[in-house]
Amino acid sequence: DTAVSQTPKYLVTQMGNDKSIKCEQNLGHDTMYWYKQDSKKFLKIMFSYNNKELIINETVPNRFSPKSPDKAHLNLHINSLELGDSAVYFCASSQLGTGGDEQFFGPGTRLTVL
């Protein structure tokens, strides 16, 4: 069984389009995250949700909107895509979300904006 899954795995789109990435975890965790890993492999947190409530919002452009319909799902919608949005986006989850807890990462979604 996959612990943290993301769809799609690859996403290629034109500038200006809107796209969504979906994430699901079956670990029963309360906290979920979105990370962005750029071409230089820098891994940066974007958002975290605890039991459907937004906890961390890291100075991300408001073109990015996370949505958590329930604590097992955290989706990421991106409006008006720009070239600089090209990156690998990782979803992750942890039980506590207090910084003292291991995080389980999904396989990643490679977004390419042309």
Add this chain to the structure above:
Amino acid sequence: QQPVQSPQAVILREGEDAVINCSSSKALYSVHWYRQKHGEAPVFLMILLKGGEQKGHEKISASFNEKKQQSSLYLTASQLSYSGTYFCGTVVGDDKIIFGKGTRLHILP
């Protein structure tokens, strides 16, 4: 605020040892270590909480010096499977992990 990792890259022969360092300019609540292989997701190795503890995981161990705001990851008798990029992540009390730029480790047979 981003922790500084050193070295940036290491090339070892199988069986050799390596040390990866991570330092922060801020007081730390915890330090996380993750390994990422090419094209894959980061995988958790260990967490060290403030208190200066040392942890071990097979032949991989780590220390955390709270006063110096530093952590080190020790890889003993490295195996080919240890190749990848190692990230330290620091938590300063606001519950989010800030990752360093990573240390690329390549093990030669």
